[in-house]
Amino acid sequence: MIRSFGAVSAVLVSAVVLSACTVTVQGTPLGAGRVINPDKQEDVDTSFINNTDGGEIDKLAGTVIKDVEKFWEDGFPATFDDKPWQPLRGGYYSVDTSDKAAPPPPCTDQASDVEGNAFYCPSADIIAWDRASLLPVLKEKFGEAAVMLVLAHEMGHAVQRRAGITQQSQRNDPQRYPTILLESQADCYAGSFVRWVSDGKAANLSLDRDSLDPALEAMVLFKDPVGTEQTAQGAHGDAFDRVSAFQDGFEKGAKLCSEITVDNRVFTQRGFISRQDEAxxxxxxxxxxxxxxxxxxxxxxxxxxxxxxxxxxxxxxxxxxxxxxxxxxxxxxxxxxxxxxxxxxxxxxxxxxxxxxxxxxxxxxxxxxxxxxxxxxxxxxxxxxxxxxxxxxxxxxxxxxxxxxxxxxxxxxxxxxxxxxxxxxxxxxxxxxxxxxxxxxxxxxxxxxxxxxxxxxxxxxxxxx
Known part of the structure; x- marks a missing residue:
């Protein structure tokens, strides 16, 4: 099962895919707010990314990946009883969803399956992202911190697998591991990484606290549709649930994230209770x-x-x-x-x-x-x-x-x-x-x-x- 950041709005995707059309996208264009340290900008090597074009988007993604790997290399043992971090065996994939002939990443049939998304696939142990109609729009409208948040969330799913939460464990005990819980935990892990960057501990990334607001606004776009039950298959949470999880990780660290369970996490997402309210x-x-x-x-x-x-x-x-x-x-x-x-x-x-x-x-x-x-x-x-x-x-x-x-x-x-x-x-x-x-x-x-x-x-x- 693919673990994705969430379903992106059609409006956000169309801002790039339908570039010939006039489309209004939520958010304010952000030219500033860069997260790659200026003296590291020219040092980014994207060769470790499968199917990369070596462009600015993959340079940004590659820089995030390198620092988030370092974060978990150091932080995973401290969070999970000295258990060592295992790098992703399947690696990373950049997908040009604007090209119908582009090679698809593992766990998909065609490049267009990745359109408007980034995901972690546990069976192949890979992370993939849409470099044509997701990451560039996030960067333009919400700043580079939004890209950092999305990729850190996907690494959070890789963390879960290494901590012992597998597809099989979820199938065997779906009440203990509902999708909304796993997504909330990944949001929390992303928050703990972003705090590490914000505190100046990353080798390649830096973050001004003011850049967090537009990144959280991007997260609001990826919330579940209003009225989605929290027990729904694929539920990620409403905006309050998702921002809350991110802030918990940011403020309290990865250890707290690892301890999130159905017994101690309350979700506010719920379905409509009347037809009138839904209407x-x-x-x-x-x-x-x-x-x-x-x-x-x-x-x-x-x-x-x-x-x-x-x-x-x-x-x-x-x-x-x-x-x-x-x-x-x-x-x-x-x-x-x-x-x-x-x-x-x-x-x-x-x-x-x-x-x-x-x-x-x-x-x-x-x-x-x-x-x-x-x-x-x-x-x-x-x-x-x-x-x-x-x-x-x-x-x-x-x-x-x-x-x-x-x-x-x-x-x-x-x-x-x-x-x-x-x-x-x-x-x-x-x-x-x-x-x-x-x-x-x-x-x-x-x-x-x-x-x-x-x-x-x-x-x-x-x-x-």
Whole structure:
């Protein structure tokens, strides 16, 4: 069975394959953000790659492979009880999917089988990638770090095989080794490698932390379609699951990744529970979403305040047509107003635009963050500074967890894909993280990490006492 990074969107593939057409691809072209050390740029030898053309894409891929091999040569024994690392016996394959006559790699029938993909094949012990319509598009739209992430993920599957997780073990015990678990573990291993590079330990690669955001945006493209059951064959996870696994590896290392099991990993991906929810893609119209959010957020914040011995004042939610200007800093389209303890929400403009562009939980994430600022005020906590910014995101994430795990007929809850919308708005915008001075963490990576603290561990993890 081929282990791939995930199903790439048709739009991403068509950006290269249908080069004569005008196609809009998500992402911002990135000319900078190179990951190969400048003094190593001319030293890249691609001769070890089967079917290479020796071009820039394979130079980048080859450089990543060399460093990820070194990472596991050193790190595999430390992770797996001194067991030595075994290099891939089948090697690496670059595939020109634009050429119908190009030789296919092992485990495939024709070169076009690799189109828009990169994969690890355990039976041949090889890694292959599409050098025509995957890696160059990732590089152009999301930076070289996205290419590094994809290839490190595939090496993660090779790590699993060497750690004893085989096709046979998965067939014999699919409940213990569901596909989504194996993909999450490979994402985690990729995160541990990227952290090693980011820390300056790689011989050939380097990485600025700012380059992580576009790489994670690329990962969002490879999420499963909204509504996919986590038990589905070939499931890789929703955007929240995939980014969470990557960040766990980045923050906690390969040893934690090796210990991921069905008993200690909770996945947020799930199927639709009603035809109506499926028909709308799980999204409510803006006015209806706000109508349900307002009382529910107040109830959640009141319950939290009550447990901490404080009285929740039920702040008034003022609908405004202009941008909120009720504090000295720009909080974005929704703002907590310290002087009169209200919340101003712009009903037309950026908030409604994001609601339409991303989905209703982009709105929910932003609005809940302003109620979180109000909660900090009630608790007498600072409303400015890095700690306030992280706590606001944590509380917003905890509210999302509360909704995701809530049970009962007819209750307000999250739909499949909602947490993906939270990830998207956090990566692309800093509104949910802003304090009352309008300051926020600089990177989406930091914002998602703080939100995840609450979304995974709940309100108690937000350190409100």
């Amino acid at each position: 709308t893609g799980g999204n409510l119209p803006f006015d209806q979403a706000i109508q349900q959010l307002e009382p529910d957020l107040n109830a959640f914040m009141k319950g939290t305040a009550d447990k901490l011995g404080k009285q929740w004042p039920t702040p008034k939610l003022d609908r405004v047509t202009s941008s909120p200007r009720c504090s000295k800093g720009d909080q974005g389209p929704v703002a907590y107003c310290p002087n009169d303890k209200t919340i101003d929400m712009q009903t037309k403009g950026k908030l409604t635009d994001l609601h339409a562009k991303i989905g209703d939980w982009a709105t929910g994430t932003i609005v809940s963050s302003r109620y979180a600022v109000s909660l900090l005020a009630v608790l007498g906590k600072p409303l400015t500074g890095p700690e306030a910014q992280r706590t606001v995101l944590c509380v917003s994430g905890a509210y999302s967890k509360f909704l995701l795990t809530r049970e009962g007929n007819g209750v307000f809850t999250l739909s499949p894909g909602d947490l993906d919308e939270a990830v998207q708005v956090l990566l692309g915008y800093d509104y949910p993280a802003r304090d009352v001075d309008g300051e926020a963490p600089a990177t989406g990576f930091e914002r998602v990490a703080a939100f995840r603290t609450g979304a995974v561990d709940g309100i108690n993890a937000c350190d409100l006492r």
